[in-house]
Amino acid sequence: xxxxxxxxxxxxxxxxxxxxxxxxxxxxxxxxxxxxxxxxxxxxxxxxxxxxxxxxxxxxxxxxxxxxxxxxxxxxxxxxxxxxxxxxxxxxxxxxxxxxxxxxxxxxxxxxxxxxxxxxxxxxxxxxxxxxxxxxxxxxxxxxxxxxxxxxxxxxxxxxxxxxxxxxxxxxxxxxxxxxxxxxxxxxxxxxxxxxxxxxxxxxxxxxxxxxxxxxxx
Ligand SMILES: [Ca+2]
Ligand SMILES: [Ca+2]
Ligand SMILES: [Cu+2]
Numbered sequence: 001x002x003x004x005x006x007x008x009x010x011x012x013x014x015x016x017x018x019x020x021x022x023x024x025x026x027x028x029x030x031x032x033x034x035x036x037x038x039x040x041x042x043x044x045x046x047x048x049x050x051x052x053x054x055x056x057x058x059x060x061x062x063x064x065x066x067x068x069x070x071x072x073x074x075x076x077x078x079x080x081x082x083x084x085x086x087x088x089x090x091x092x093x094x095x096x097x098x099x100x101x102x103x104x105x106x107x108x109x110x111x112x113x114x115x116x117x118x119x120x121x122x123x124x125x126x127x128x129x130x131x132x133x134x135x136x137x138x139x140x141x142x143x144x145x146x147x148x149x150x151x152x153x154x155x156x157x158x159x160x161x162x163x164x165x166x167x168x169x170x171x172x173x174x175x176x177x178x179x180x181x182x183x184x185x186x187x188x189x190x191x192x193x194x195x196x197x198x199x200x201x202x203x204x205x206x207x208x209x210x211x212x213x214x215x216x217x218x
Contacts, residue, residue: 027184044214051106054143068171090131093124103213116198124176129168
């Protein structure tokens with residue numbers, strides 16, 4: 001579910017991008033008296049990315065992204081059904097030069113039954129911001145697992161952070177929120193039994209695999 005409370009200022013940009021993609025469509029938006037019409041709140045359901053044949057992959061949740069008048073972005077993530085006691089990398093995904101993207105589903109698996117983080121890139125885009133608990137929030141922190149929220153003993157995460165990120169603020173209306181990390185073999189740890197991450201052989205696939213995603217295409 002997506003609630004658009006304020007119109008985007010980038011209708012012209014988006015329309016141009018859509019035109020350049022050859023996609024037919026018309027952009028419509030409500031009139032907006034706010035001096036900074038990027039300011040707004042966007043809420044999404046977080047849905048599983050993987051097929052339910054992938055063990056321990058079917059979490060759920062919701063997220064809210066708010067572009068504040070002071071230029072800060074507030075992101076709230078409420079998620080359940082995640083691997084308990086393990087950190088979950090979370091990012092705002094999207095592209096600054098593209099119209100609204102979306103979330104991948106199981107069909108994006110490339111035929112091997114697993115939607116890797118790379119399999120999902122054409123759907124949700126690259127990393128615009130890292131939803132860390134402290135410190136840096138840029139893409140440089142994408143895999144900083146020591147600074148991501150840890151799911152509690154019941155597999156729940158409740159996260160809110162307000163931070164300055166120009167890209168995240170400017171694209172607050174089009175980002176996807178992606179929560180990563182699935183303990184596929186259920187051993188209570190991220191390990192290499194299911195292989196390495198599609199991003200780096202130094203990290204297990206379990207640590208970076210997308211678990212939940214929320215965005216326009218849900
Ligand atoms: Ca795959
Ligand atoms: Ca494991
Ligand atoms: Cu991500």
